[in-house]
Amino acid sequence: MDQAEQLRNIIKANTHTQKPLARILTVTSGKGGVGKSNTSINLAIQFRKMGQKVIILDADFGLANIEIMFGAVPKYNLSDLIYEGKNIREIITKGPMGVGFISGGSGVAGLSNLTQDNIQCIIQSLAELDSLADIVIVDTGAGISDAVMEFLVASGEIILVTTPEPTSITDSYSLLKALSRNPKYMREDTKIKMVANKVHKKGDGAELYRKLNVVVEKYLQTPLEYLGEIPEDTQLMQAVMQQRPVSMEDPYAKSAMAYKQIAMKLSDKGVTETVKRKGMAAFFSHIFVGKR
Numbered sequence: 001m002d003q004a005e006q007l008r009n010i011i012k013a014n015t016h017t018q019k020p021l022a023r024i025l026t027v028t029s030g031k032g033g034v035g036k037s038n039t040s041i042n043l044a045i046q047f048r049k050m051g052q053k054v055i056i057l058d059a060d061f062g063l064a065n066i067e068i069m070f071g072a073v074p075k076y077n078l079s080d081l082i083y084e085g086k087n088i089r090e091i092i093t094k095g096p097m098g099v100g101f102i103s104g105g106s107g108v109a110g111l112s113n114l115t116q117d118n119i120q121c122i123i124q125s126l127a128e129l130d131s132l133a134d135i136v137i138v139d140t141g142a143g144i145s146d147a148v149m150e151f152l153v154a155s156g157e158i159i160l161v162t163t164p165e166p167t168s169i170t171d172s173y174s175l176l177k178a179l180s181r182n183p184k185y186m187r188e189d190t191k192i193k194m195v196a197n198k199v200h201k202k203g204d205g206a207e208l209y210r211k212l213n214v215v216v217e218k219y220l221q222t223p224l225e226y227l228g229e230i231p232e233d234t235q236l237m238q239a240v241m242q243q244r245p246v247s248m249e250d251p252y253a254k255s256a257m258a259y260k261q262i263a264m265k266l267s268d269k270g271v272t273e274t275v276k277r278k279g280m281a282a283f284f285s286h287i288f289v290g291k292r
Contacts, residue, residue, distance in 0.1 A: 020130060020131075020134075021130050021277040021279030021280075022129055022130045022133045022134060022135060022136045022277070022279060022280060023134065023135045023136070023157070023277055024135075024136045024137075024138060024155060024156065024157065024277075024279075024280070024283050025043070025135060025136070025137050025138070025157050025159055025266070026137075026138040026140060026151055026152060026154075026155035026157065026158050026159065027039055027040045027043075027137060027138065027139050027140065027158075027159045027161065028140045028142070028148060028151075028152060028158060028159070028160060028161070028175065029142045029160065029161045029162065029168075029171075029172070029175075030142065030143065030144075030160075030162065030168060030170075030171030030172040030173070030174055030175040031142050031143060031167060031168055031171040032142040032143070033142075034142075034161050034162060034163045034165075034168050034197055034198070035161055035163070035197040035198060035230070036139065036140075036142060036161045037060070037065040037066055037069060037139055038069070038197075038236070038240065038245075038246075039159065039161050039195060039197065039230070039259070040056055040066070040137050040139040041056070041066065041069055041070065041095075041099075041245045042245050042246060042247045042255075042256070042259040043137065043159075043259060043262065043263050043266070044056055044095075044099045044135075044137055044245075045096065045097055045099065045245045045247040045248055045259075046247055046259050046260050046262075046263035046264075047134075047135055047263055047267070048097045048098060048099055049097075049247075049260075050263065050264075050267060052134040052135050052267075053098075053132065053133045053134045053135070054099050054100070054133060054134070054135045054136075054137065055092060055099070055100040055101065055102065055129060055132065055133040055135075055136050055137070056095075056099065056100070056101040056102070056136075056137045056138075056139055057078075057101070057102045057104065057136060057137070057138045057139065058101060058102065058103050058104050058139050059104045059138050059139060059140050059141065059147075059151055060104065060139060060140060060141040060142075065139070066095075066101050066103070066139055067093070067101070067103055068243065069240065069243060069245070070093075070095040070096060070099075070101065070243065070245075071243035071244070072093055072094070072095055072101075073093075074091070074093040074101070074102075074103040075090075075093070076090055076091040076103075077091060077102065077103035077104060078091065078102060078103065078104045081122065081125055082122055087125060088125045088126065088128045088129060088132070089128075089132075091103075092132070096244070096245060096248055097248065100132070100133070122284070123281050123284060124281075126280040126281060126283075126284050127279065127280055127281040129280045130279045130280055130281075136280060138151055138155070140152070143171070143175070144174060144175050144178040148175075149178060149179065149182055152179050152182075152185075153179070153182050153184040153185045153186075154283050154284070155190065155283070156189060156190060156191065156277070157190075157191050157193065158190065158191070158192045158193065159193050159194075159195055159227065160172060160175070160176070160192060160193065160194045160195070160224075161194075161195050161197050162194060162195070162196060162197065162208065162212070163196070163197050163198045163199075164196070164198070164199060164200070164204060164208055169208070169211070169212060172194075172212060173212065173215060173216065176192070176216055176220055176222055176224075177219075177220060179222075180220045180221075180222050187221075187222065187223075191223075191225065192222065192223065192224050192225065193224075193225040193226070193227045193266075194209050194212065194213075194224055194225065194226055194227060195227045195228060195229070195230065195262060196208045196209060196226075196228070196229040196230070197229070197230045198230065198231075198232045199229045199230065199231055199232065200231075200232055202229075202231075204229065205226075205228065205229025205230075206226065206229070208229075209224070209226040212224065213226075227262050227265055227266070228258060228261055228262045228265065229258065230255050230258045230259065230262075231254045231255060231258060233246070233253055233254050233255035235249075235250045235253035235254070235255065235256075236253060236255040236256075238250075239253075246259075247259055247260070
């Protein structure tokens with residue numbers, strides 16, 4: 001039995017159970033500075049207000065956007081789980097309103113050097129997140145690096161954050177193009193949903209979606225759904241400066257209300273019933289298989 005077959009058996013052992021599986025939302029963008037991490041954090045807060053248990057995995061390795069914006073410093077990160085023997089509960093830091101987050105550190109950089117026993121331990125540890133969270137939000141890096149692609153091809157639901165800036169639109173298309181050409185991308189099992197951020201007037205987001213979707217459908221044959229728009233908002237910027245999510249600092253701000261609407265749309269019963277939940281073990285299996 002080769003290593004890939006052994007790994008598949010490990011995944012089956014951890015996913016073919018009766019326990020609930022977490023819903024995984026992977027938030028990404030074609031370029032930096034478009035509000036990707038703000039989107040992850042504020043959606044997490046809105047889900048918490050709905051009574052959902054939420055954990056954010058900060059997969060933007062090398063940066064610390066989530067912990068900075070939360071105003072909390074993690075004691076341990078994903079690397080400590082992989083290399084230092086820490087358990088999954090030890091590496092979860094509590095943020096505002098009980099939102100948990102895991103700092104990625106450089107955790108995925110050395111996966112190719114892990115033994116089968118290491119991988120089995122990691123998969124079993126990450127599978128525990130299914131019992132600790134209803135929703136896991138994976139906040140990726142920006143752009144089309146290999147690390148970002150690994151998380152996207154493993155995802156059943158991708159939230160693409162873009163802005164009306166021409167460079168943001170172009171980079172979003174480049175990201176979708178790279179994803180569609182990735183041999184591990186499963187088009188039929190992946191839902192890609194767009195959020196238009198930093199729009200100046202109502203309706204600009206829908207127009208932005210229409211323009212991007214026309215090109216994506218024509219050249220990539222990749223279905224793209226529209227989640228909604230987040231307006232340019234000085235109250236959001238003030239909340240960022242205070243290292244507080246605007247959804248907590250000023251829940252009636254224009255941006256906070258927009259995040260609430262998007263979270264409600266994502267939580268709609270008709271939507272959640274059609275989402276195929278893979279759980280964290282299966283999610284990370286894609287990444288590990290690609291490294292073996």
